[in-house]
């Protein structure tokens with residue numbers, strides 16, 4: 001037995017086996033997509049694997065010569081179509097825009113290839129190479145889409161999958177450059193050996209892609225489940241649990257001793273919105289208010305809905321910055337009116353307590369102090385900002401005013 005026969009693979013059996021395995025993995029993705037609404041986009045990948053499997057199925061069977069043209073057409077079209085489905089799947093999974101013109105371009109490759117080299121100027125070599133050029137374009141687009149992971153949790157998976165695609169692009173180009181006789185003779189292998197390497201590489205690549213798609217889908221479901229535990233479903237802000245987790249992570253990662261301030265916010269007379277207009281209107285107010293909070297305080301600050309109509313912002317800034325932000329939010333709410341689809345105009349105001357964490361003060365104590373300032377704001381007549389350090393002043397002096405007194409203020413340590 002010489003070296004070449006020892007490594008030669010039965011390509012026909014391999015193609016059939018690969019087709020079957022791909023279809024089974026596609027079925028698994030389809031099952032996953034039908035079981036979880038969050039995994040619905042996995043169905044694009046599933047269709048991709050089925051259609052690609054079909055392109056392999058059409059070759060191993062011995063058919064009469066009359067069947068050759070439909071077999072070639074089916075092979076080229078299914079190969080082209082499968083790339084569309086894979087790309088749509090990755091674009092949707094990665095929350096990237098679907099670009100129809102690129103899909104049309106990709107599908108044009110096998111169509112033009114068949115029209116030109118199968119019918120107008122029959123040339124099997126050109127036909128294969130032209131369709132392969134479309135596949136190379138698809139692989140480049142695929143690796144590009146993998147450079148933008150939709151979430152931090154799956155960034156590593158994306159990176160590894162991208163490496164696999166890049167390696168396959170190299171093997172693919174080597175293989176077709178060999179077929180086209182572009183490579184120098186020294187870089188070429190005998191046909192049987194070459195085909196074996198390419199078939200095995202394609203098998204490994206498709207298996208990697210299938211396992212990668214399944215792993216990505218499970219990783220995304222796990223990440224979304226983790227979100228459910230830490231994100232408030234109504235407003236999309238951190239919930240109480242998410243807030244304390246994030247606070248813990250923030251404290252662990254904090255190296256410098258920048259000031260930390262807390263802004264505690266509560267919507268005034270919120271119960272009366274529910275009582276007067278119904279719970280749905282109350283929910284709408286909470287959602288709108290959360291959007292306002294994100295718009296005003298959104299950059300790098302912790303924003304959470306702690307329960308009911310109570311919200312918290314934690315920021316790495318001093319009391320002056322907290323007071324300015326709090327007053328901005330209060331004013332924005334005072335001037336805002338929300339009109340529901342039924343034409344109901346809803347207006348709310350907010351009471352706010354602010355506090356800068358003292359150097360020797362625990363965050364737990366600081367949160368209680370911010371809360372106390374908030375209740376002082378409620379007692380004081382609502383729709384105002386109260387600083388905890390001013391709580392012992394006469395009632396008309398407790399709330400924040402954009403005057404020099406606040407700017408000169410130094411927080412007390414407790």
Ligand SMILES: Nc1nc2c(ncn2[C@@H]2O[C@H](COP(=O)(O)OP(=O)(O)OP(=O)(O)O)[C@@H](O)[C@H]2O)c(=O)[nH]1
Nearest residue numbers: 266267268269270271272274279280282283308309
């Ligand atoms: N619509 C809606 N209402 C909620 C939700 N969570 C809590 N609430 C309601 O929020 C209201 C809070 O009322 P209170 O604690 O009395 O406070 P308030 O009416 O805002 O009065 P003050 O805080 O004193 O100004 C209650 O009626 C709760 O039922 C929610 O997710 N959606």
